Amino acid sequence: VTTSDDPCGPVPDADPLDELASAIVDGEAGDVEESDDPALAERVARFRAVAELVATPVAPPSAADRDRIIAAALAAAAGGAGGEVVPFRRRRLPVWLPAAAAVAVLVAGIGLLLRTGGDSDDADEAATADAPAAREAETFEESAGEGSAGGDAGAPASTVAETAGGAGTGAATEMVALADLGDHDTVASLEDALLSLATSSEDSAEGPAPAPGLPCSEQFDPDAELYTARLAGQPVVVAVSGTTYVAVDQATCAQVASGTV
Amino acid sequence: VCRRITGNEADALDATQDALIAIVRGLPRFDGRAAFGTWAYRIATNACLDELRRRRRRPEPVLPDLDRDSAWTAATPDLGSTVTDRLAVDAALAQLPVEFRAAVVLRDVCGLDYAEIAAVLDIPPGTVRSRIARGRAVLARQLGEPAGADDRPTAPT
Numbered sequence: 001v002t003t004s005d006d007p008c009g010p011v012p013d014a015d016p017l018d019e020l021a022s023a024i025v026d027g028e029a030g031d032v033e034e035s036d037d038p039a040l041a042e043r044v045a046r047f048r049a050v051a052e053l054v055a056t057p058v059a060p061p062s063a064a065d066r067d068r069i070i071a072a073a074l075a076a077a078a079g080g081a082g083g084e085v086v087p088f089r090r091r092r093l094p095v096w097l098p099a100a101a102a103v104a105v106l107v108a109g110i111g112l113l114l115r116t117g118g119d120s121d122d123a124d125e126a127a128t129a130d131a132p133a134a135r136e137a138e139t140f141e142e143s144a145g146e147g148s149a150g151g152d153a154g155a156p157a158s159t160v161a162e163t164a165g166g167a168g169t170g171a172a173t174e175m176v177a178l179a180d181l182g183d184h185d186t187v188a189s190l191e192d193a194l195l196s197l198a199t200s201s202e203d204s205a206e207g208p209a210p211a212p213g214l215p216c217s218e219q220f221d222p223d224a225e226l227y228t229a230r231l232a233g234q235p236v237v238v239a240v241s242g243t244t245y246v247a248v249d250q251a252t253c254a255q256v257a258s259g260t261v
Numbered sequence: 262v263c264r265r266i267t268g269n270e271a272d273a274l275d276a277t278q279d280a281l282i283a284i285v286r287g288l289p290r291f292d293g294r295a296a297f298g299t300w301a302y303r304i305a306t307n308a309c310l311d312e313l314r315r316r317r318r319r320p321e322p323v324l325p326d327l328d329r330d331s332a333w334t335a336a337t338p339d340l341g342s343t344v345t346d347r348l349a350v351d352a353a354l355a356q357l358p359v360e361f362r363a364a365v366v367l368r369d370v371c372g373l374d375y376a377e378i379a380a381v382l383d384i385p386p387g388t389v390r391s392r393i394a395r396g397r398a399v400l401a402r403q404l405g406e407p408a409g410a411d412d413r414p415t416a417p418t
Contacts, residue, residue, distance in 0.1 A: 014390075014395045014398070015394070018395065019390060019391060019394040022390070022397050023390060025397075026368060026374070026375065026393070027374075028375050046401045046405070047397045049401075050369075050400045050401050050404060051368070051397070052369075054350060054365060054369040054370060054400070055369045058264040061273075061274060065274055068278075069277055069278045069281055072278055072281070072282060073278075073285045076285050076286055077285040
């Protein structure tokens with residue numbers, strides 16, 4: 001354990017009474033008699049109660065988890081490479097999911113605002129030669145109608161939200177761009193990409209949860225992670241929910257592949 | 262130990278797995294200068310701290326400066342009856358910076374003395390004493406308050 005990067009900085013001084021009471025609880029205070037001081041005795045009693053609560057046993061791991069850990073250690077002892085070291089944390093709901101959902105909702109709201117603003121701009125400033133807001137609204141409606149931002153096979157990410165962001169919302173655009181899984185000639189290749197995504201580090205790209213305004217959102221599990229990809233040159237949206245995935249055509253939302261990774 | 266330090270089962274299992282593998286792999290290098298238990302606790306604690314650093318998505322809690330008067334008047338006298346399950350202990354421990362949490366857990370869960378904790382955490386015994394005292398003071402306040410009270414510290418000390 002190193003303390004050089006201690007996020008707490010220098011350890012703050014403890015209240016002398018706290019420190020003495022704590023040391024008495026731990027039998028590290030020498031011959032100090034707590035009964036001589038009511039305040040000290042009261043604090044010792046509290047700290048003793050705290051210590052007992054912290055010492056309360058926690059639920060033991062399941063037999064399966066315990067066996068798995070022991071097996072991994074035995075495998076490591078036997079030579080290491082073949083050990084079944086499987087992260088337990090993958091069972092948990094990803095901690096970023098609520099944030100991704102919030103971002104998706106935010107983007108949907110921005111999209112609606114832009115659409116409303118764009119319509120208004122169209123009405124009020126139809127004669128204006130330079131009308132970037134109107135162009136943005138047109139772009140948004142075009143992409144929303146097609147369910148895609150253009151289907152450019154070379155584009156790293158393509159979403160309605162990305163187009164809807166427009167000028168002045170670059171940060172939002174950057175946040176909601178779906179992570180891209182690349183080009184794949186076959187479903188097996190796409191599944192390999194999903195598998196490597198699942199086993200890669202937690203810091204890998206993560207897709208936002210489905211939300212109104214994102215391509216084909218209504219078809220997906222609300223908890224799914226979304227990605228873009230090209231399958232045989234066809235832009236698709238891939239929704240991953242747990243160990244299953246569904247890939248749909250970005251333009252038609254027709255399912256083109258599904259399975260388990 | 263890992264369960265109390267990491268605060269959740271999944272991280273604890275990962276840390277335990279990492280620790281056990283590290284212990285098995287490190288056995289040939291264990292020279293017996295420290296007690297085996299101290300050495301093993303050191304590895305386990307390091308595995309927990311590593312796991313928390315890897316998994317850290319939230320700002321690390323900062324130990325609050327206790328308002329002594331309000332802290333002790335707010336605490337209810339019947340500490341034990343306020344805490345109805347161990348989740349409250351987890352929640353209270355989560356309020357502590359992990360270095361403080363580790364010291365408290367090594368003392369109260371493992372029963373190590375200050376010198377052993379100092380060896381495990383590689384800090385002076387005086388620092389162990391201070392961290393445990395401050396940690397307990399925060400825990401006493403957290404656990405002594407009515408359920409639902411939330412005074413998660415927001416300002417660094």
